[in-house]
Amino acid sequence: MKKIYINLILCLISVDLSAQISKDTLSIEVIPVFGKRSLDDAGIHKISIDTLIIQQNINTSLSDILSKGSSVFVKSEGRGAYSTVSIRGASASNTEVLWNGISIKSPMLGVADFSLIPTFAADNISLFYGGSSLQNSSGALGGSVNIENYADFGNRFTLSFIQGIGSYGTFQDFLRFGIGNRKFQTKIGIFYNFSENDFKFRNKNNAEIDTATGNYIYPTQKNNHADYLIFGSTQEFYMKIGKKTNLSINNWIQRSKRSLPRLNTFEGNDYSNINLQNDFSERLTAEISRINGKISIKYRIGISVENSSYKLQNFVSGQGLQNAVYSTDTYFVWYHKIQTEYRFSTKSKLKADAEINYYQALTYDSIKRTGYSENRIEKLFFISYSRQITEKLSGSVLLRQNFVDNTYILPIPYLGIDFLLVKKMQLFVKGSVTRNYHSPYLNEMFWQPGGNPKLKPEKGILTEVSLNGEFAAKKLKNSISFACFYSDISDRILWLPSAGGWWEARNITKVISKGIEFQNNTTITFSKTILRLILNYSFTKSVNITGFGIANDESIGKQLPYTPLHSINTIIEIKYKKWTVYYTNTFYSERFTTSSNDLTRRDRLYPYIMNNVSFGKSINLKKVEIGLQVKVENLFNEEYRSVLQRPMPGRNYLLLISLKFQKQSE
């Protein structure tokens, strides 16, 4: 018993890192893989979201996965509503999102709505912190989130189907099947997610006065105008051409339709202030790669198309609902990238990439008739050299050179090292330093009014040191990571009020972000019971150094709004035979809503602590595995705030029934 306590305490005070292979939540066996480190990894701080977390949240969006499975800050405006992700205190626009190598952020807004990114068809989700993101992209001063798909050439036939029915009129269907042989594989996914989302809540921000007593009566209201529908499909094709060449094609097409709920202080006409958003997107990539001895070459082409419309409607007497705002955003991006790699030996290699991306964007408000139409061409070059210098020391240097519309951006250098401290525990010290640049987005330059074509790129000097280790004992497997970072971001692009009265994009503030990150992943196996403990913690002090260049500015030296100092995420999973209990706890410390960090009782975003639990049971019927899972969100049925004046749901339930069939090649 004493050992158990010691083990648990160890788990709770330590943290995790590595990709865990547990493709099937319904199977018992969980095998941590402590892979050999790649030369590319020198100085790189990344985590792969544990496949356990992905599988447990297969019916949710990327925002849910990241809030429940990492310590990055997810700002969500409610269930199914707009959400963004900030890493290391940088703004949401400094978080890159890559899907099979191409950016899926809007080149106009510069952010991705993480609530619209389904994860059921993702084979791997990884987070690259700070300068580590330069391995894949430039400009991500906070970091990047990478979503990847890959083929299992051992597969002959796989079919998985999940049906979900839950509170507030929620219906979900996910179907994915794969077929192939050792030379060809294809996977098709279809998803549908609808919710009326009309949960009831006690509205404490509006009150009626009881005429008899004078006391307040807080009305119980429905979260009206908050329904959402997201559906789409993914297609993947993988082919081996000869022994040296691989071809892959990935397509993702999606449509969504959402009503955007009003604040809970609203008491206006129910046929006014109606906000609707529709989005259509398609992303297609094709990649051909060839390995010939020491040389490998990869060529990727991709397109990303998105069409979004937003309407604000009000009832006008005699005319019905009229659009006060009807804006459409359309963009088309064409990506080309060639990647080459030359291995001098097993201990050193050189990589060189060239990328040309073409952007075409159009935004137009058909009521105000404002908008812009702009094109952009990016030419991006990358070269890196990695070398294992000694048995314990390896290093990597990297240089990126970007041209945006033929404007020369200063070179982006990166230096990273790994030093093996304890071989048995694969305990590494890692360090990296980089100077990264982030070019302004199209809205920041051309939005009407307030766009500023003279904006300079944001500049970030990013440094970090981390300690990473993995070790295994007979019944215990553990991986741990501890990182300290320091980021100096200047010329931040912010929308600020102008003399003319509209918002204007300007390079204005300098921000210093510093902090620590801690991850631990522990697996303990006792006979037929497997216990998993995952802990993620971030401390982020992100301070405005220069203020906004205005008189009596109280923002100087203050924490950035919506940046919690502490962020903790805890996951406990217990598997016993075919039964599973899965518990998550997400904690964010207090967030400020003003740049001056004013503390008022009225606008206080007190620490956010959310508990969720699920219970699962799997049944094997010959080759078919049936899974039953009941998810309970907001376990303690709490009234809470995530952002100001937005209604949040109480305890809610989701029943998931899954069927899985898999046949592997002999």
Added chain:
Amino acid sequence: MKNNYFSLSFLTIFLAVSCMNDDSAQDFQKNLKHHGIGVFIVNEGNFMYGNASLSFYDARNKTVENDIFYNTNGLPLGDVAQSMVIVDSTAFVVINNSGKIYMLNLNTFKYIGKITGLTSPRYFLPISSTKAYISDLYAKSISVINPKTGFKIGSIDVNNNNLQFYQHPTEHMVISGKYVYVNCHSFDDKILKIDSETDKLTDSLTVTKQPNSMVLDKNDKLWVLSDGGFPESPYGQVNAAISLVDLSTFSTEKTMVFTDSHSTPKSLYINKSKDTLYYIINNSVSPNISGVYRLAIDENSLPQQAIIPSDNHLFYSLAIDPENSDIYVADAKNYMQRGDIYRFSPNCTPIDTFQVGIIPGGFCFKAK
């Protein structure tokens, strides 16, 4: 032993019981004070944050109380507080993006009622003891309500049936005789004339683009301040101007145009004797032009020198104390922190500076 594992695990889970105390936002000792004379500052708050607030400044004692609505009532004011008007012993606070108007006891600030079901209310104008008008950004009509009951008793259609630019968004209202004059600001250039006896739109007048504020002078003539729109606006941009409208003929008597196209004037106000106008200019290209300006109503040209230069401030709104003509000017800073109010004597000597809520956009003076 197996049982021990499970009991320990579940114990761990339930130890993590949450402790978000959302009721703390309501459960606190409320402000029960009675207040004398002073000035209310209406702080808009950020759009879609619901952090609007009311501040109250005691000019005699130079003390300010912020968040007076919340501290008295335990409720947030709402999203984008636009304006405030006092009728007898009741204050009407218009909450634009919450579609409602709170009615407060003027002395205790206790919430005593509300007018709900509005579209996007902007300003409140009492017509009589049983009738008031509410202008609206999106309704294309002016609501007619009974201020005693808060019930809607009618509406005045102002729709010009032009789908482009969503005209007419009604804003400020002034009453002269039986007629109410309403300016239409965003993507518009009209002053509407409404008969308050029949509650009908009777006429309209075209002025310089985007009239944002207006006042009546001692001669019962209407002064209209237009900002002219923004650069590259599809509606077109012209230089800002002040127009004088003769209400007897409902025609423009004179127009004085600002020579600098980058000057954006706003917040036209008039002193108690109704013979001197005040307004703010913000200029993005020549910040030294920015500041508070004063114009006598018999002048025929615009002043070139600010009486209160803005220096490094972003002046957002302005008011003149009807009792002593003290000048109150609000600095909204970066809109993401609490704003400052600067109080000056009529000869522009600084008297006091105090901090209020986010984006102080309106003033309302409480007399004896």
